[in-house]
Amino acid sequence: MYGKIVSAVLLLLIPFSYAVATTFNAAIYPTPLVYKHKQLYCQRIVIQANQEFQGEVIASIDGVVTKKSIGIKVKGTTIDCYRKEINVPSRLNVIIRNNTTIITKKTLDLQPVKKWKLYCVPFVHVDIGFTQSQKNVRGQNISNLQKELLLLEQTKNYPQHARFKLFTEVSWPVIEFLNDPSISQQKKEKLITALQKRQFELGAFVISHQNRFMSPYALLASLHHTLRISNPYSINVKTACIHDVMDFSKLTKILYANNIPYCLVGPNDSRYSVPPLFFLSSPDGSAKVLVWHSVGLNGYGENFDLNMRLSLPFKDEEFVTMENSIAYHLAQLEKGYPTEEIQRHYDYGQKQWDYPYDAYLLPYYPAQGGDNQPQNIVPSEIAKTWNQKFINPEIVIATPQEFFDYVAVKYAHTIPVVKGELPPFWGEQIYLDFIQVDPERFIINNWYDKALYGQGIDLVDALLNNKLVPIQEFITQNMKGYMAIILNNDHNPRPVPFGKTHYTGQDVKDWMAKRNEWVYVPQHFAQQFQPLHASQETPKWQKMEFENKPFILENNFYIISFDPQQGFITSIIDKQSQKELVNKKHAYGFNQYVIGIRGENAAQRKYFETVTGFKKVTTTLYSYNNDYRILVEGSERSYYKGMEILAEFLHKAFGVKLPPILLKISYFFYQLFTPSISITQEIIIPAGEKRIYFIQHVKGSAPQIAEHYFAYPVVSQELLYDSAFSVLRWGSVDKGGNIIPAAKNIAPFKSINDTLYPFQWMYGLPSSLYFDSFVL
Numbered sequence: 001m002y003g004k005i006v007s008a009v010l011l012l013l014i015p016f017s018y019a020v021a022t023t024f025n026a027a028i029y030p031t032p033l034v035y036k037h038k039q040l041y042c043q044r045i046v047i048q049a050n051q052e053f054q055g056e057v058i059a060s061i062d063g064v065v066t067k068k069s070i071g072i073k074v075k076g077t078t079i080d081c082y083r084k085e086i087n088v089p090s091r092l093n094v095i096i097r098n099n100t101t102i103i104t105k106k107t108l109d110l111q112p113v114k115k116w117k118l119y120c121v122p123f124v125h126v127d128i129g130f131t132q133s134q135k136n137v138r139g140q141n142i143s144n145l146q147k148e149l150l151l152l153e154q155t156k157n158y159p160q161h162a163r164f165k166l167f168t169e170v171s172w173p174v175i176e177f178l179n180d181p182s183i184s185q186q187k188k189e190k191l192i193t194a195l196q197k198r199q200f201e202l203g204a205f206v207i208s209h210q211n212r213f214m215s216p217y218a219l220l221a222s223l224h225h226t227l228r229i230s231n232p233y234s235i236n237v238k239t240a241c242i243h244d245v246m247d248f249s250k251l252t253k254i255l256y257a258n259n260i261p262y263c264l265v266g267p268n269d270s271r272y273s274v275p276p277l278f279f280l281s282s283p284d285g286s287a288k289v290l291v292w293h294s295v296g297l298n299g300y301g302e303n304f305d306l307n308m309r310l311s312l313p314f315k316d317e318e319f320v321t322m323e324n325s326i327a328y329h330l331a332q333l334e335k336g337y338p339t340e341e342i343q344r345h346y347d348y349g350q351k352q353w354d355y356p357y358d359a360y361l362l363p364y365y366p367a368q369g370g371d372n373q374p375q376n377i378v379p380s381e382i383a384k385t386w387n388q389k390f391i392n393p394e395i396v397i398a399t400p401q402e403f404f405d406y407v408a409v410k411y412a413h414t415i416p417v418v419k420g421e422l423p424p425f426w427g428e429q430i431y432l433d434f435i436q437v438d439p440e441r442f443i444i445n446n447w448y449d450k451a452l453y454g455q456g457i458d459l460v461d462a463l464l465n466n467k468l469v470p471i472q473e474f475i476t477q478n479m480k481g482y483m484a485i486i487l488n489n490d491h492n493p494r495p496v497p498f499g500k501t502h503y504t505g506q507d508v509k510d511w512m513a514k515r516n517e518w519v520y521v522p523q524h525f526a527q528q529f530q531p532l533h534a535s536q537e538t539p540k541w542q543k544m545e546f547e548n549k550p551f552i553l554e555n556n557f558y559i560i561s562f563d564p565q566q567g568f569i570t571s572i573i574d575k576q577s578q579k580e581l582v583n584k585k586h587a588y589g590f591n592q593y594v595i596g597i598r599g600e601n602a603a604q605r606k607y608f609e610t611v612t613g614f615k616k617v618t619t620t621l622y623s624y625n626n627d628y629r630i631l632v633e634g635s636e637r638s639y640y641k642g643m644e645i646l647a648e649f650l651h652k653a654f655g656v657k658l659p660p661i662l663l664k665i666s667y668f669f670y671q672l673f674t675p676s677i678s679i680t681q682e683i684i685i686p687a688g689e690k691r692i693y694f695i696q697h698v699k700g701s702a703p704q705i706a707e708h709y710f711a712y713p714v715v716s717q718e719l720l721y722d723s724a725f726s727v728l729r730w731g732s733v734d735k736g737g738n739i740i741p742a743a744k745n746i747a748p749f750k751s752i753n754d755t756l757y758p759f760q761w762m763y764g765l766p767s768s769l770y771f772d773s774f775v776l
Contacts, residue, residue, distance in 0.1 A: 025050045028094055028106050031327035032114050032334070034086055034392040040064065041391075042080040043113060045092070046328050049075050055098035061090050061110065078324055086113040086392075115358055116330055116393030119403035122364045122379045123167040124148075125243055125300070127371040128207060128490040132503070133510035137372050141173035142180065144374035149190050152199055155380045161396040162384035166194075166375060167363075169241050170203040171226040172487075178229055195235045201399035202230055204240035204260045209489040211242075211249045212423075213442070215449050218489070219250055221482030223258050228479070239400040240289075243300040243363075244268045244371075245491040248422035252280055256287035262404040265293045265422065266300025266363065271346060271743045274418055275337055275353035277361075277407060281419040283738040288417065290404055292361045295337070296329075297345060301365035305329070309367045310378055314385065322382075323390075330360070330393060338743075347744040349734070357411055360393075361403045420733040420740040441519050443698045445485050448522035450695065452478055455529045477525045484521035541622035541629055551621070553628050557690040564619035567632040567681070568592035568711075572692070579715075586713030588612070591681060591694050594709045595637060613637055613679070613708065626687035633680050643667055679708060 029046040036042070045059065052073040059066045064082040083090060090110040096103045124144055128134055151164040158164075168174055174195075178188055194200040206222045214222075223240075230237050240255055242248055243266035255263060263280070265272075276295045281288040296305035303309055306325045310318055332339035333355045338348050367378035383395040396402075407415065455474065462469050503511075550570060553560045561571035568589030572581040582590045593613035614634030622629040643663040650656040684693040696710060733740055 023051070024053070024103050026053075026094075026096060026104050026106065028092070028108055029328060029331045030092065030108065030110055031331040032116050032392055033323060033327035033330075033390060034113055035080075035390045037082065040082045040084060041086050043083050043086065043110075044324070044327050045079050045081050045094070046324065046331065047077050047079065047094070047096070049096075051075065053096060053098065053103055055096065055101075055103065058095045058097070060093045078327075083110075088112055113392060114334060117359050118326070118362050118393050118395045119359060119398040119400075119406075120362045120364050120379055120383060120395050121167050121398055121400055121403070122165065122366075122375045123169045123241075124173075124373070124375060125365060125371045126170050126172060126207060127244065128172070128487060129511050129514075130371050132372075133507045134487075134514045135510060136507070138173075138176055140372050142177050142183070144372070145173055145177050145191060146187065147374045147376075148200075149187075149194060151375070151377055151380070152194060154377060158380055158384055159387065161387060161394065162380045163397060164199075164375075164377065164380045165397050165399050166200045167239070167241070167399050168200060168203050169243060170205055170207045171229065172206050174202055175206070175225060175229050192233050192235070195230070196233060198236060198399060198401070201239060201401055202226065202235055202237050204237050204255070204258075205242065206483070206486050207490045208242045208245055209486060210245055210247045210491055211251070212247045213445075213489050214250075214485065215446065216250055216254065217449050217452070218445070218482055218485050219254050220258075221479060222486050223254065223260065225479060225483060225486070227258070236401070238262055239264065239404065241400070242266065246270060248272075251422065252282040252289055253287045255289045256282075261289055261408070262400060263289050263291045264300075264361075264363065264400055265291055267294065268299045269297070270299065270745070272422055273348050273351055273741050273743050275416060276355065277357065277411075277415055279415055279417040280422070281417050283419060283421065285419065290408055290415070292400070292403070294363070295333070295339075295342075295360075297342065300363050302362050303364045303367075306362070308364065308379075308382065310382065311368065312378060312381060314381070319385070323386075326393070333360070345745060345747045347746050349741070349744075353416065356414055357407055359403060359407055361400065418733075418740060421738050423739050441488065444519060444523050446696065446698075448481055448485070448526050451526040451529060452481075455526075477528065481522040481525040484518040488515060488518040539624040539627065539629075541624050544621040544623050546621055553685060555626065555628075555685065555687050558685070558692065560685065560692075562619075562630060563589065564621075565617060566592070567614060567617035567619055567634060569683075576690075581714055583713035583715045586711070588711035588713060590712055590714075591632075591683065592711045593632075593634065593679060593681060594711050610709070611637065628685040630683040630685075631680065632683070633678075636679065681710065 026047055026049040029048070031044045031046055033044040034041050043061070047057065052075050054070045054073045057068045057070060057077065057079050059068075059079055059081045061081050061083045062085070064084065066079060066081045068077070068079045070077060079094075081092065089112060092108045092110050093105070094108075095105045124141070126137075126141055128137055131137065132140070145168075148164075148166050151166075155162065155164040174191070177183060177191060191200070195202055204223055204226055206225050209219075209222065211219060226237060229235075238260060239262040240251070240260050241264040242251075243264070246267055248265050248267075251263060255261075272293060274291075274293050276293055278291055278293070279288045280291045294300050294302060296302035298304040306329060307318070307322045308325075310322065329339070329341075332341060337353050337355050338346065338351075342348075364375075364379050366373045366375050368376065380397055383397050386395045459469050459471065459474060546564065548564060550561055550563045553562065557575055559571070559573040559575060560569060562568075563570050566589060568591050569582060570584070570589060572590065573579070574581055588594055588610075594610045595613045613636060615637050617632060617634040620631040620633075622631070644660040647658050647660040647663055650658055678699045680697040682693075682695040682697060684695070686693075694710065694712070698708075
């Protein structure tokens with residue numbers, strides 16, 4: 001009652017000779033930022049107006065009046081309002097006046113202040129070769145770890161929640177550090193101890209790779225390289241992370257199968273249409289991981305958005321700017337996600353989620369420097385200074401696992417489940433889209449997968465015949481070959497002309513030499529494989545004659561119908577279940593070659609356009625001891641749709657107008673003098689096992705505008721793409737497909753990297769299958 005009386009008196013004291021401006025409007029945002037002042041609390045209130053104002057802000061909560069003078073014209077300000085209690089509802093009255101003229105007055109119901117805990121996670125963004133050559137970047141990251149270990153000692157007497165911690169993001173620097181013979185064992189022990197004590201947390205993947213260009217086996221190898229270095233020392237590995245890319249496909253089952261329950265997803269200047277915290281489920285529902293998706297505009301470097309890249313000693317004005325940014329962001333998040341700020345720049349297609357959690361994960365990019373630069377003491381100093389000043393929110397220097405462990409238990413039944421796949425979308429990295437498609441590299445990588453599989457079968461046969469088998473040697477060669485594949489799929493395929501990088505001529509030469517060396521490493525190792533089982537026969541396939549019309553093949557497990565003129569399977573009947581496995585209503589046949597163009601490269605929301613890939617098909621049928629082999633060859637269709645998209649891209653990004661017909665003519669002559677790629681599909685149907693192999697062979701090295709796929713439409717939900725072992729069902733989850741769509745960028749924003757401005761309007765959603773072999 002007392003509060004209401006004082007508020008009423010306050011309003012009566014203001015002369016009635018005012019005029020309320022009809023066009024002025026101000027939004028009032030109570031924030032969770034609170035500190036103590038004597039016996040009262042102070043709660044920060046953010047005011048944002050639609051036009052400039054000056055004068056005085058008068059606010060009252062619970063009868064306690066707060067005033068603030070505004071001496072210059074501003075469109076926004078804050079006021080720290082006195083409040084008796086923060087755990088009970090209250091009422092806020094705000095008046096903005098200029099001299100005796102009231103500009104506006106507002107009354108809001110205040111809820112109890114929500115308690116917040118900000119898990120601030122310092123990390124180093126590892127980008128192999130982005131800033132220098134791979135050799136120099138390796139040395140830089142090894143040096144970073146030594147500097148960061150010193151921060152543990154430097155902050156050991158800080159308040160507990162301000163003591164330095166580090167998330168390594170990826171494992172490559174740690175692997176190189178522990179395997180480097182020039183580094184003393186004493187220094188290695190310090191790193192091992194920090195990891196064991198969970199002062200440092202080890203990222204599960206070797207690097208932030210483009211999953212689209214890696215087979216499931218290469219992704220598994222990325223995890224296994226990390227586990228091979230962590231398991232001997234009992235180092236905890238629970239969080240995977242991929243930052244600064246547009247590709248998070250094939251994750252769920254691989255992480256789940258290897259007991260990695262958590263994942264950080266940090267696209268660069270782009271985002272999927274998902275809430276910040278969710279369980280990502282494979283489309284068949286058999287596996288899930290808990291995911292934090294970057295909330296801020298700048299993706300994985302959220303301290304950019306919150307003005308937290310401070311220098312020491314802190315300047316009062318910069319620290320207050322950071323305070324207000326954090327306060328406003330949390331106030332917005334309490335209303336739901338996407339926040340008003342995000343919605344000003346991205347279209348989520350009417351999607352909205354609550355944010356009921358009292359914890360927030362804040363990836364903290366190095367305060368000074370950029371990619372491959374070390375962390376310093378700034379985040380610890382921020383936490384120490386902040387927590388001395390404010391009682392809410394609390395900033396905790398932490399590792400991702402600390403955040404995930406907390407929310408996984410407290411909100412186990414609240415966190416939403418998103419079923420689907422996070423496919424690649426490229427945003428501003430369109431440049432990389434064109435230059436990273438290297439057919440020769442893909443040919444070698446997929447050949448290596450096949451060679452290792454054959455070698456594995458050979459090893460098992462030898463073991464079953466009681467032969468001595470060099471398993472450790474096989475594993476070592478296997479992992480070395482995959483390490484080259486992994487490192488060559490880092491998210492920058494070569495020195496790029498943007499990103500504020502300053503390569504020397506020698507950097508570029510070293511970069512490309514190392515990249516080319518890595519291309520052929522898998523081939524080198526696979527050529528060293530020697531058969532262990534002498535009785536293993538090389539199949540002597542005999543050509544079979546058939547009429548040029550659909551034919552049927554049958555063994556103990558399947559009845560298969562094949563159309564030789566179209567080059568695809570029309571039916572697969574499982575004899576045991578008596579069920580048809582092929583979706584006959586699909587636009588494409590089973591294992592049909594398809595050419596695709598991803599429309600987001602020109603800001604089109606058609607997501608994915610496809611046409612049949614072969615102009616003409618030649619089918620050859622072979623048999624060997626009741627096994628069948630089908631070889632499908634054809635001449636590739638010339639597809640010029642990409643030129644229309646490229647023309648639109650050039651126009652929207654750089655203002656360059658070129659008619660698509662001119663690009664088509666140029667591409668036509670380019671193809672005349674550049675050997676095109678050729679694609680062969682091999683289908684093997686063994687008699688003795690319930691399995692069908694679909695293997696693609698690719699030749700040629702011409703740069704590709706289009707992408708190349710094989711369609712595998714199936715009817716069973718269990719056979720749909722489940723992130724590792726089968727194939728994407730094209731289409732957005734919003735329309736019954738498996739693909740989680742991207743949010744549409746509708747307005748530019750201040751980016752981490754100014755040079756990326758022209759690319760921000762791009763968004764979209766391609767398929768992620770690229771020359772992936774498929775086994776049914």
